[in-house]
Amino acid sequence: MGETTLTFLGSQILNIPFLIAYITAIALALYRYPTQGKPALLAGCGFFLFIMGWxxxxxxxxxxxxxxxxxxxxxxxxxxxxxxxxxxxLSELVGLVLVMIALFGTRNSPVGGTESINARNTRT
Known part of the structure; x- marks a missing residue:
């Protein structure tokens, strides 16, 4: 490895935990997408924009x-x-807005419909 690469890796050592957290958040959003729907999609897109900023x-x-x-x-x-x-x-700002919308602005609705899973299971 060259001196430039080693210097670069040394400068990024404190930022790597953020990258790992963003990748984990995207994986969780993809995992939760079938049950959470739009909020999981918005959160995944927001964390993707955080990665782009990084x-x-x-x-x-x-x-x-x-x-x-x-x-x-x-x-x-x-x-x-x-x-x-x-x-x-700008990338991080848009990502933050998407994550905030996912947390506070959307209903918890599964992909297959507008009802929540609990409402479907308790229907008589």
């Missing part, structure tokens, strides 16, 4: 480390840092 930040960090180690000036990094920061924060 990936944008990671790609920017790698590019920044690579550029500085190869003699690039810090002034050349400013426009790209602005754009990647904006894209990352």
């Amino acid at each position: 990936l944008i930040n990671a790609a920017h960090m790698y590019w920044q480390i690579f550029s500085i180690q190869n003699g690039g000036g810090a002034q050349a990094l400013v426009p790209i840092a602005y754009l990647t920061g904006l894209a990352s924060h």
